[in-house]
Amino acid sequence: MSVNYGSKRTVVGAGYGFRDWLAQRVTGSLMALFTVVVLAQVILTSGPIGYEQWAGIFASQPMKFLTFAVIVALLWHVWVGVRDIWMDYIKPVGVRLVLHVFSIVWLTGCAGWAVQVLWRL
Amino acid sequence: MTELAKKRPEFRNINALSDLPTYRLPPAGWVSILHRISGLLMFLLMPFIIWMFDNSISSEFSYAKFAAAFNVGLGFVPGWFMKLVALALIWAYLHHFIAGLRHLYMDVCHAVSKEFGKSSAIVTLALSIGLTVVLGAKLFGLY
Numbered sequence: 001m002s003v004n005y006g007s008k009r010t011v012v013g014a015g016y017g018f019r020d021w022l023a024q025r026v027t028g029s030l031m032a033l034f035t036v037v038v039l040a041q042v043i044l045t046s047g048p049i050g051y052e053q054w055a056g057i058f059a060s061q062p063m064k065f066l067t068f069a070v071i072v073a074l075l076w077h078v079w080v081g082v083r084d085i086w087m088d089y090i091k092p093v094g095v096r097l098v099l100h101v102f103s104i105v106w107l108t109g110c111a112g113w114a115v116q117v118l119w120r121l
Numbered sequence: 122m123t124e125l126a127k128k129r130p131e132f133r134n135i136n137a138l139s140d141l142p143t144y145r146l147p148p149a150g151w152v153s154i155l156h157r158i159s160g161l162l163m164f165l166l167m168p169f170i171i172w173m174f175d176n177s178i179s180s181e182f183s184y185a186k187f188a189a190a191f192n193v194g195l196g197f198v199p200g201w202f203m204k205l206v207a208l209a210l211i212w213a214y215l216h217h218f219i220a221g222l223r224h225l226y227m228d229v230c231h232a233v234s235k236e237f238g239k240s241s242a243i244v245t246l247a248l249s250i251g252l253t254v255v256l257g258a259k260l261f262g263l264y
Contacts, residue, residue, distance in 0.1 A: 003228060089135075
């Protein structure tokens with residue numbers, strides 16, 4: 001059989017996993033950063049945390065900026081992740097298609113809701 | 122289809138009831154499968170996570186509703202069950218977060234030895250379970 005990998009790879013347009021691999025790392029890092037930023041503000045708040053303190057964390061423009069980016073990153077990260085799970089364990093094409101469609105609807109709905117919450121703040 | 126492709130044996134030894142319980146996983150294997158399970162759990166509970174986000178930051182009134190959901194319950198769901206679900210999410214987030222950092226560290230530092238895989242997996246499991254216990258005790262008001 002002729003060599004069809006490495007520099008002799010037959011390019012057919014897919015990303016060969018590299019794009020997803022990189023996207024998981026970049027979006028994951030952003031969410032980790034967000035976690036640290038939110039946690040730091042919670043820990044550095046003096047006194048008990050009530051509604052004012054908690055909502056105040058997300059109310060500033062820089063935090064809205066970061067939170068919006070994190071919602072998009074989350075959407076992307078989860079899509080890559082659950083799609084991997086469906087591709088690994090679900091073999092019947094019809095069932096997999098249904099699960100893919102469900103995942104997309106579920107995720108876009110959730111992301112829209114999260115953005116709506118942020119928008120109102 | 123070629124003759125070779127037709128005869129290729131297929132092993133479907135991943136039956137959830139008869140095969141999976143018999144497998145003995147190394148620590149890194151546990152971290153790996155729990156990374157998937159925790160991710161899937163957070164995916165399925167995502168509307169609940171956003172419900173908490175929504176109610177906790179939207180208004181003084183909704184914040185009270187958010188707090189009451191865990192203290193007295195929400196509808197027919199008792200408060201302790203809400204706390205249990207929140208604790209499952211806390212574990213899932215901690216495990217996914219720490220296992221994710223392990224992935225990033227391995228990628229950046231090319232830490233791919235068998236020994237590092239094992240020791241870092243044990244650290245991941247100990248940290249995620251330990252922190253879950255500590256935060257769970259706080260959540261249920263033990264201290």
